[in-house]
Structures are given as C-alpha cells and as structure tokens.
Amino acid sequence: xxxxxRKLDELRAxxxxxxxxxxxxxxxxxxxxxxxxxxxxPVKTEAEHEAALAELSCPHLGEHGCEVYSxxxxxxxxxxxxxxxxxxxxxxPVYMIDRRTEQEIxxxxxxxxxxxx
Ligand code: SF4
Ligand code: SF4
Numbered sequence: 001x002x003x004x005x006r007k008l009d010e011l012r013a014x015x016x017x018x019x020x021x022x023x024x025x026x027x028x029x030x031x032x033x034x035x036x037x038x039x040x041x042p043v044k045t046e047a048e049h050e051a052a053l054a055e056l057s058c059p060h061l062g063e064h065g066c067e068v069y070s071x072x073x074x075x076x077x078x079x080x081x082x083x084x085x086x087x088x089x090x091x092x093p094v095y096m097i098d099r100r101t102e103q104e105i106x107x108x109x110x111x112x113x114x115x116x117x
Pocket of ligand 1: 026079080
C-alpha cells in the first residue's frame with residue numbers, strides 16, 4: 001500500500017459520519033477522485049460514463065442509491081460534514097469535521113490527479 005493509499009484510509013477514518021434520509025441521493029452528481037480511489041471502484045464503460053454525465057449524475061448511482069458506498073470518494077464523504085458543503089436537507093453529524101482534517105483533505109485532492117468518476 002503506498003503513502004497516498006494510507007493517507008486516504010486515514011482521512012476517511014477522520015471524517016465524521018451521519019445518517020442520511022433513506023433513499024436520498026440529492027447530493028450525488030458528477031464527482032472527481034484520485035487514481036487511488038478509482039482503483040478501488042468498479043470500472044464503468046465509456047457509454048455508462050456518458051449516460052451518467054448527460055444526466056449530471058454519477059455512474060455509480062443505482063436504483064437503490066450509491067452502489068459503491070464503502071469505497072465512495074472523499075468528496076462524497078466530505079459532503080454534509082462541513083459548512084462549505086452543507087446537506088440541502090439539513091442532515092449533519094453531531095460534530096462537523098475538524099478544520100485540520102478538512103485542510104488535509106483539500107491538500108490531498110490538490111496533490112493527487114483527479115479524474116471524473
Ligand atoms: S447528505 Fe443530504 S442530500 Fe446528501 S444524500 Fe444525505 S440527506 Fe441526501
Ligand atoms: S460515488 Fe456514490 S455517493 Fe458519490 S456521487 Fe457517486 S453515487 Fe453518489
């Protein structure tokens with residue numbers, strides 16, 4: 001496991017979790033991720049990517065929600081945990097993410113090559 005993979009797991013563990021509205025996927029859409037995260041996701045065809053993008057959706061959003069939940073990208077995990085990415089439906093963790101973790105996530109995103117999921 002390389003250092004980016006380790007950092008990814010560490011950052012994931014530091015993001016506070018919270019319970020979403022059952023069946024809600026209002027915050028899903030075209031998102032980007034690092035190659036380390038992409039390597040953990042199932043490969044989608046170009047046609048699947050294009051179909052999702054045409055609907056401003058994500059190729060991993062299925063009928064029953066996110067199909068890659070345990071491996072969803074950092075940006076999906078960050079959503080709703082910081083005042084800069086508030087859940088439009090008012091859901092949030094008891095304690096929002098700490099500033100240092102959020103900064104480290106943005107540093108990770110900036111130094112890893114991001115591609116459209
Ligand atoms: S964070 Fe909010 S908008 Fe996103 S899935 Fe959860 S409840 Fe829905
Ligand atoms: S990876 Fe999952 S949580 Fe993230 S945008 Fe796609 S469907 Fe939504």
